[in-house]
Amino acid sequence: MAGYLEKIEELAGQARQQIARAVSLEQLEQWRLNLLGRKGQVTAILHDLGQVSPGERPLVGKQANELKNEIGRLLEERRAALEKEQLERAAARSAIDVTLPGLRPWTGSIHPLNRTLSRVNEVLYSMGFSLAEGPEIEDEFHNFDALNTPADHPARDEHDTFFLEGGLLLRSHTSPVQIRHMQANPPPVRIIAPGRVFRRDTPDATHSPIFHQVEGLYVDENVTFGDLKYTLEQFALRLFGPDTTLRFRPSFFPFTEPSAEVDCSCIFCKRKGCRICKGSGWLEILGCGMVDPSVFEAVGYDPERWTGFAFGMGIDRICLLVHSIDDIRLFLESDTGFLSQF
Amino acid sequence: MNISYKWLKSLLEFELTPQQVAERLTRIGHAVEELTYLGSGFESVLAARALKVSKHPNADKLKLVEADYGATETLEVVCGAPNVKEGGLYPLALSGARLAGGMTVEKVKIRGVESRGMLCSEKELGLSAESAGLMELDPVWKPGTPLAEVLGREDWMLGIEVTANRGDMWSHLGVVRELQPFVSHKLRLPEAKPAESGPAINELTSVRIEDPEGCPRYMARVILEVKVGPSPRWLIERLAAVGQRSINNVVDVTNYILLELGQPLHAFDLDKLEEGRIVVRKARENEKIFTLDEVERSLGTSMTVIADGRKPVAVAGVMGDKLSEVDERTTRVLLECAYFNPVTNRRTARALGMFTEASRRFERGTDFDLMPYAVDRAARLIAEVASGKVARGVIDICPRPLLRNEVRLRRERVKRVLGVDFSEKEIEKLLSGLDFELEKEHKGLFRVKVPSSRTLDVRREVDLIEELARLWGYDRIPVPRRLELTPGTGGINGGPEWELRRKLAGMGYQEVLSSSFVDSKLIEKIYGAGRFEFWRLVAPISKEEDVLRPSLLPMLLACVRRNLNQRRRDLALFEIGNVFDRHPGEKGSGEQRRLALAVTGEYRPVHWSGPAPRQDFFALKGTLESLFDWLKVPPMRFAADSHPVLAPGTAASIVHDGEKIGVIGRLDSGAAAEMDLPAEICLAELDLKPVLASAAMPIYRPVSQFPGSRRDISILLGENTSCADLIEQVRRVSPLVAEVTVFDLYQGDRIPPGKISLALSILFQSRERTLRDEEVDRAFEEISRSLIEKFGVQPR
Numbered sequence A: 001m002a003g004y005l006e007k008i009e010e011l012a013g014q015a016r017q018q019i020a021r022a023v024s025l026e027q028l029e030q031w032r033l034n035l036l037g038r039k040g041q042v043t044a045i046l047h048d049l050g051q052v053s054p055g056e057r058p059l060v061g062k063q064a065n066e067l068k069n070e071i072g073r074l075l076e077e078r079r080a081a082l083e084k085e086q087l088e089r090a091a092a093r094s095a096i097d098v099t100l101p102g103l104r105p106w107t108g109s110i111h112p113l114n115r116t117l118s119r120v121n122e123v124l125y126s127m128g129f130s131l132a133e134g135p136e137i138e139d140e141f142h143n144f145d146a147l148n149t150p151a152d153h154p155a156r157d158e159h160d161t162f163f164l165e166g167g168l169l170l171r172s173h174t175s176p177v178q179i180r181h182m183q184a185n186p187p188p189v190r191i192i193a194p195g196r197v198f199r200r201d202t203p204d205a206t207h208s209p210i211f212h213q214v215e216g217l218y219v220d221e222n223v224t225f226g227d228l229k230y231t232l233e234q235f236a237l238r239l240f241g242p243d244t245t246l247r248f249r250p251s252f253f254p255f256t257e258p259s260a261e262v263d264c265s266c267i268f269c270k271r272k273g274c275r276i277c278k279g280s281g282w283l284e285i286l287g288c289g290m291v292d293p294s295v296f297e298a299v300g301y302d303p304e305r306w307t308g309f310a311f312g313m314g315i316d317r318i319c320l321l322v323h324s325i326d327d328i329r330l331f332l333e334s335d336t337g338f339l340s341q342f
Numbered sequence B: 001m002n003i004s005y006k007w008l009k010s011l012l013e014f015e016l017t018p019q020q021v022a023e024r025l026t027r028i029g030h031a032v033e034e035l036t037y038l039g040s041g042f043e044s045v046l047a048a049r050a051l052k053v054s055k056h057p058n059a060d061k062l063k064l065v066e067a068d069y070g071a072t073e074t075l076e077v078v079c080g081a082p083n084v085k086e087g088g089l090y091p092l093a094l095s096g097a098r099l100a101g102g103m104t105v106e107k108v109k110i111r112g113v114e115s116r117g118m119l120c121s122e123k124e125l126g127l128s129a130e131s132a133g134l135m136e137l138d139p140v141w142k143p144g145t146p147l148a149e150v151l152g153r154e155d156w157m158l159g160i161e162v163t164a165n166r167g168d169m170w171s172h173l174g175v176v177r178e179l180q181p182f183v184s185h186k187l188r189l190p191e192a193k194p195a196e197s198g199p200a201i202n203e204l205t206s207v208r209i210e211d212p213e214g215c216p217r218y219m220a221r222v223i224l225e226v227k228v229g230p231s232p233r234w235l236i237e238r239l240a241a242v243g244q245r246s247i248n249n250v251v252d253v254t255n256y257i258l259l260e261l262g263q264p265l266h267a268f269d270l271d272k273l274e275e276g277r278i279v280v281r282k283a284r285e286n287e288k289i290f291t292l293d294e295v296e297r298s299l300g301t302s303m304t305v306i307a308d309g310r311k312p313v314a315v316a317g318v319m320g321d322k323l324s325e326v327d328e329r330t331t332r333v334l335l336e337c338a339y340f341n342p343v344t345n346r347r348t349a350r351a352l353g354m355f356t357e358a359s360r361r362f363e364r365g366t367d368f369d370l371m372p373y374a375v376d377r378a379a380r381l382i383a384e385v386a387s388g389k390v391a392r393g394v395i396d397i398c399p400r401p402l403l404r405n406e407v408r409l410r411r412e413r414v415k416r417v418l419g420v421d422f423s424e425k426e427i428e429k430l431l432s433g434l435d436f437e438l439e440k441e442h443k444g445l446f447r448v449k450v451p452s453s454r455t456l457d458v459r460r461e462v463d464l465i466e467e468l469a470r471l472w473g474y475d476r477i478p479v480p481r482r483l484e485l486t487p488g489t490g491g492i493n494g495g496p497e498w499e500l501r502r503k504l505a506g507m508g509y510q511e512v513l514s515s516s517f518v519d520s521k522l523i524e525k526i527y528g529a530g531r532f533e534f535w536r537l538v539a540p541i542s543k544e545e546d547v548l549r550p551s552l553l554p555m556l557l558a559c560v561r562r563n564l565n566q567r568r569r570d571l572a573l574f575e576i577g578n579v580f581d582r583h584p585g586e587k588g589s590g591e592q593r594r595l596a597l598a599v600t601g602e603y604r605p606v607h608w609s610g611p612a613p614r615q616d617f618f619a620l621k622g623t624l625e626s627l628f629d630w631l632k633v634p635p636m637r638f639a640a641d642s643h644p645v646l647a648p649g650t651a652a653s654i655v656h657d658g659e660k661i662g663v664i665g666r667l668d669s670g671a672a673a674e675m676d677l678p679a680e681i682c683l684a685e686l687d688l689k690p691v692l693a694s695a696a697m698p699i700y701r702p703v704s705q706f707p708g709s710r711r712d713i714s715i716l717l718g719e720n721t722s723c724a725d726l727i728e729q730v731r732r733v734s735p736l737v738a739e740v741t742v743f744d745l746y747q748g749d750r751i752p753p754g755k756i757s758l759a760l761s762i763l764f765q766s767r768e769r770t771l772r773d774e775e776v777d778r779a780f781e782e783i784s785r786s787l788i789e790k791f792g793v794q795p796r
């Protein structure tokens, strides 16, 4: 009997070692067959129980069964561990270097001037202005005469106009769109007209013979200078943010009276004074005024009944300011190194 | 306009500082863009008298000077200048002074002796480029007087931006008038009546006006026994303070009056006038005049001239001639003070390309009623500074008197325009501050007499309303928060053009904007002459920018070249803009909105995963197809075509609704060479209007719930058969075809030469049910048969 118990003991030690050392599921399966298979060693012991004396039989049987259970348990544990290892190894084989660069498409962008224009349009749209358009080739009537700037008026000096062969001209501002719109539509009017304009300026960092403007026009009964101030204040708040304040300075434009230049509190220093605003705390951003009665007469509106205001601003200038660009010529140079920054 | 602060003070008593003057003027519409202290560089420099000059103990060439500089104690300075003398008055820079010549004066030991200041030369003070010794000052000045004062530089210069409507602001008088509302004193013009003596003016000369339209009023005075020479110090300093050079005493006075009163004057040497008289008339055709700037000019009959008995001696209100100029031998001066028609004057100046200080003022309208004062004051000053005698009397010929404007002003209208309800009292107070004379016609209605200096500018009620607004202050106009600022029409995104922009940017295209001006020569070289009827600029900035662009492509190619030169070899660019072609048949000015695209290089940035496809014709075509698809425009046809800048065999026109609306293709090698570009650039350009006009709202169609089945077919077709025809035929034959994809193309050794093998994958699908195999097979067979019949193609 002692022989049986010893044999069980010996087998247990051997099985524990073998199972723990199994390196693959296949090997483990081999050990399982060797131990618990139909011809396995533990199976053999259980099979031989009949030959053990009846007195010892319960003890030997108990030991043998415990051994069988223990081996079953160890095999199961080892199998789980090996399976986990195998999964991990598989995962490791298909791992990627997540720090490698991604596959990017080209990223295009909208021209910074149009980006600025779009923002201005959006703000003015939200304030009730609708888009109007007009041609870049204009005639003297729409560009000057109807805007109270007859030939021989010194104000024409400020628009060094490009004339075309045949007497037409390139519009020197977007204001002729006002005229075209009013000629075609009865009041009330609430429009904006963005577009390209042309003046014979010598190109330098702040001047370009080709630049871009947005013009606004509001005509109704009982529109006052106070309403003009309100509208532009709202515009500035929505475009530049909640701390923005405006300053209105008297000025002169032939087609508005009274006229004003409008300064906006510096968006960089909040009026403390900086390099951009040349220490003044203010940035000149637009011109405006009450529509001159003679403009209404030119388009057939009754100036006694209708009043209104107009305002205009340079998109190039606003774009330069907002993005800290120091040379207006960059806009038309089409260098993608510049353009792709926007 | 440059304005001297001291000059203003000589016309109006006030307490405002130069900064306050600048602020007030800016506030009422005269932007002061520059405020310069003229004494800068002379701070801490005083007049000092050399009391004692002795030898420096340790140096032969140096002297010790004991200087009285107005303080209780004297100051010892070391000086090396040869001209230092006891009793002389010199500029003394105290330690700490920063001189305009660039030096900062410090307390220093020179050869063992401490020098606590420096006596200065003109060079050290920045007054001249070279100087031999110390600057010697007029000994009448008291020691301790600031040098700025000695030099007449204790002054500020205000640079005012004058708006085009305010001719009156081109003078100190005009500025003073605008300051009046801010001060308690009234403007006081200096006494002007000259002491007259000798012969009466009518015995000396005569004036006749033959062109009353061009010259409504002409006044003249004669000054005798004039000694032309340098001006007195005060006059030189006044002119210098506003940046003007002194010429001689007579000319300086005319300039002085121009700057003070805004009235241009002209001084003739009476002895150089033939027949000693003045005739104001129209110029004769091609009449010649040799003007003061020493150019011979040819005149026209619309111009007004001042002539003597025979010939023109001045272009009226623009410039005098060289021959009648006042020079050092002149003794008898005829002084002209006239009013010239602003419009005629401007046209003349423009025609001659001469914009002078005089013409600038005449074309903006001078002060008609001020003329008698101006001519008197000028005559008096000339007599004073050139020790002359003013002849008795004044000539005043006035065929067309210019009356002061009278304008009605309604209180109610003021309120309607400004939104400010002024009382009648306030209106009177504000306007009379600027010398407007108000008379109440009845309640709420004034009759306002406008000062003669504002005749051209204030003619209507609204002009007075503007005066009220700026005097009241724009910041004080209340802001009624009553306008309803609710969204407008047209959509927040600005319509389909903006959508297109955003879409293209999202597809990787960079938007560019380029010049509207192009070189007609280059365009004709690459397009051939006569293709476009250019819009030519009358005066282009350069000859390479002489016409308006008839197409976006040339400038887009220039953009490509620019970027290729920067070694950016992969590009996808687009531009939206107007082109101009006045070709007969074009309506109006032939202005058209276009979209242009250009691609070159690879389809995406270099990547480790492998090479990217090229951006070729089909990449560009695909972009357009996607765009059209997304805009929901009806299908566009791409039809083989030819185009001057596109390579033969790679050009196509884009056809919409039977009309050619654009082109696409690869850049032709000839054009590429002309523009110094490689030829692997693909281009497209199309008219935006028809595309955007036919863009439609997407309409939902239920997605089929039933599986489709695919059949593939390979077809050998001749090179002249187009793929589009093939696909169209496939779709036409069977309604069950949902999609046709070209998934392979082969051209080469394995098939007969001149043939192309196309592999199509056809998806059969129905919205109502699952298709049975037999149905699909039947449809597929029908398609194969029809393709053979129609094109003679051989399925492989």
Ligand SMILES: [Zn+2]
Residues within 6 Å of the ligand: A266, A267, A268, A269, A270, A271, A272, A273, A274, A275, A276, A277, A278, A279, A281, A282
């Ligand atoms: Zn700032």
